[in-house]
Amino acid sequence: MATYLITGANRGIGTEYGRQLKDRGDTVIAACRRSSPELDALGVRIESGVDITSAAAIAGLVERLEGLPIDVLIHNAGLLEATCLETLDVESLRRQFEVNAIGPLLLSRALLGQLAPGAKLILMTSRMGSIADNSSGGSYGYRMSKVALCMAGKSLAIDLQPRGISVALLHPGLVRTRMTGFAAQAVAPEQAVRGLLDRIDALSLETSGRFWHANGQELPW
Numbered sequence: 001m002a003t004y005l006i007t008g009a010n011r012g013i014g015t016e017y018g019r020q021l022k023d024r025g026d027t028v029i030a031a032c033r034r035s036s037p038e039l040d041a042l043g044v045r046i047e048s049g050v051d052i053t054s055a056a057a058i059a060g061l062v063e064r065l066e067g068l069p070i071d072v073l074i075h076n077a078g079l080l081e082a083t084c085l086e087t088l089d090v091e092s093l094r095r096q097f098e099v100n101a102i103g104p105l106l107l108s109r110a111l112l113g114q115l116a117p118g119a120k121l122i123l124m125t126s127r128m129g130s131i132a133d134n135s136s137g138g139s140y141g142y143r144m145s146k147v148a149l150c151m152a153g154k155s156l157a158i159d160l161q162p163r164g165i166s167v168a169l170l171h172p173g174l175v176r177t178r179m180t181g182f183a184a185q186a187v188a189p190e191q192a193v194r195g196l197l198d199r200i201d202a203l204s205l206e207t208s209g210r211f212w213h214a215n216g217q218e219l220p221w
């Protein structure tokens with residue numbers, strides 16, 4: 001039994017992480033801006049008011065956790081907004097960097113004191129943040145911010161290796177959530193999270209700092 005803290009836990013992949021972890025007997029702390037009926041129904045500890053772009057909200061969460069050791073910190077919260085070349089919205093670019101790259105780094109640092117040797121940091125990135133895999137262009141804000149997240153994860157893996165903390169960059173696949181407009185061809189969150197938890201369970205200091213698809217395939221930067 002381990003303690004998992006999940007951001008963006010009120011819907012989509014985040015809620016499904018909470019459900020499967022609770023079902024297998026782990027302790028879940030579900031952080032979110034505002035809870036949902038689906039999250040309420042899980043019967044896990046909910047920490048609302050956690051906007052990961054707010055330093056005050058991060059500090060408030062750390063205070064409420066009162067030093068509780070966290071075994072696995074899953075940075076799941078993310079934001080996808082359409083940003084094409086013709087209509088580049090600079091505020092949207094900034095927003096996506098704040099949520100997808102800067103927030104996870106700041107929250108990781110804020111919770112470092114609660115991560116013991118053996119703890120794991122999970123960064124939910126995307127194959128859209130793979131430069132090698134980019135064959136369709138566009139999505140500037142999302143792609144650029146997820147690349148930045150991948151780089152943060154690589155540095156975290158190096159910096160935290162001496163402390164015995166491992167880091168994984170995970171892509172869930174194309175998943176049927178609000179982010180993808182519940183796309184019919186996407187996989188169900190249940191299936192994606194089963195694969196993601198396999199990757200998290202298998203993560204070790206030896207495999208730290210790498211980029212994986214939920215299906216076990218290693219992805220190129």
Ligand SMILES: NC(=O)c1ccc[n+]([C@@H]2O[C@H](COP(=O)([O-])OP(=O)(O)OC[C@H]3O[C@@H](n4cnc5c(N)ncnc54)[C@H](OP(=O)(O)O)[C@@H]3O)[C@@H](O)[C@H]2O)c1
Nearest residue numbers: 008012013033051052076077078124126174175177178179
């Ligand atoms: N679905 C896919 O196919 C797919 C593919 C690749 C990667 N991913 C990644 O997987 C993760 C989960 O995606 P999803 O599909 O479950 O997306 P989703 O259904 O759109 O959920 C996004 C979650 O992030 C939260 N969030 C957004 N901005 C936030 C902020 N400032 N502070 C705190 N929480 C914030 C949302 O909270 P609110 O309800 O408060 O907005 C929501 O809980 C994301 O990092 C996403 O980039 C998803």
